[in-house]
Amino acid sequence: MGRKMGQMRIRDYRPSDAPVLAEIYIRSVRGIGPRFYGPEQVAAWAAQAPTVERVREAYGDGRVALVAVDEADRPVAFSDVESDGHINFLYCAPEAAGRGVMSALVDMLEARARAIGHPRLHVEASEAARPFFLRRGFAMLERRELRIGDVPIHNYAMEKWLAPR
Numbered sequence: 001m002g003r004k005m006g007q008m009r010i011r012d013y014r015p016s017d018a019p020v021l022a023e024i025y026i027r028s029v030r031g032i033g034p035r036f037y038g039p040e041q042v043a044a045w046a047a048q049a050p051t052v053e054r055v056r057e058a059y060g061d062g063r064v065a066l067v068a069v070d071e072a073d074r075p076v077a078f079s080d081v082e083s084d085g086h087i088n089f090l091y092c093a094p095e096a097a098g099r100g101v102m103s104a105l106v107d108m109l110e111a112r113a114r115a116i117g118h119p120r121l122h123v124e125a126s127e128a129a130r131p132f133f134l135r136r137g138f139a140m141l142e143r144r145e146l147r148i149g150d151v152p153i154h155n156y157a158m159e160k161w162l163a164p165r
Contacts, residue, residue: 008076008101010108013065018055020075021067024093025049031094036127037153044148050089058088064112068092068101077101081113087123106136110162119163124155133158 013021026049033042050058059065059080068077077092079102087109092102113121124144125133133156134140141157 007071008068008096008099008104010066010068010105013059013067013078013080015056015060017067017075017078018052018059021055021078021089021091022050022052024075024078025089025091027093028091032092032097032128033126040151041148041153044151044153048148063088064109064116066105066108066112068096068105070096077105079105079109081109081118081121085113085118085121087121090123090129102132103136110160114162117163119165120159120161122157122159125158126155130156130158133160136160 026046029042029046029049033045037045061083063080063082065080066078067075069075075093076096079090080088082088090102090106110121121138123129123133123138125138130140138158138160141159143154143156145152145154147153
């Protein structure tokens with residue numbers, strides 16, 4: 001069921017993964033975010049981290065939820081596609097970044113999305129993720145200026161059509 005990447009593989013989410021995924025979210029934002037956003041922005045973004053309960057609730061709603069794991073079956077990255085084709089989470093532990101994990105994860109997400117008939121994927125990509133999604137054939141729709149509390153931050157609305165329009 002999993003796709004192998006050297007010592008790593010991708011498998012479906014399990015409820016027991018939730019604590020590690022919540023931790024990966026925070027470590028990713030704090031470890032990778034400062035390359036692209038200021039300290040206040042990173043702190044505000046990290047404060048939006050899902051709780052373990054929120055991960056379990058979200059990933060129990062029937063969406064495609066995938067986890068990249070190491071040779072000991074420990075999660076190192078995760079992503080999902082909601083029922084409308086929206087990619088909600090795409091986070092990688094900093095120590096696993098740059099090793100092809102995210103490409104493999106998104107390849108499998110796309111394959112699963114196609115298999116269940118999603119015509120399009122869409123995402124709000126961070127500054128860090130925007131070049132990744134552009135390389136994967138996503139089109140940038142717009143830069144979005146938003147606020148987390150009173151902290152201004154931005155991301156990018158992006159999409160990729162999987163089926164002819």
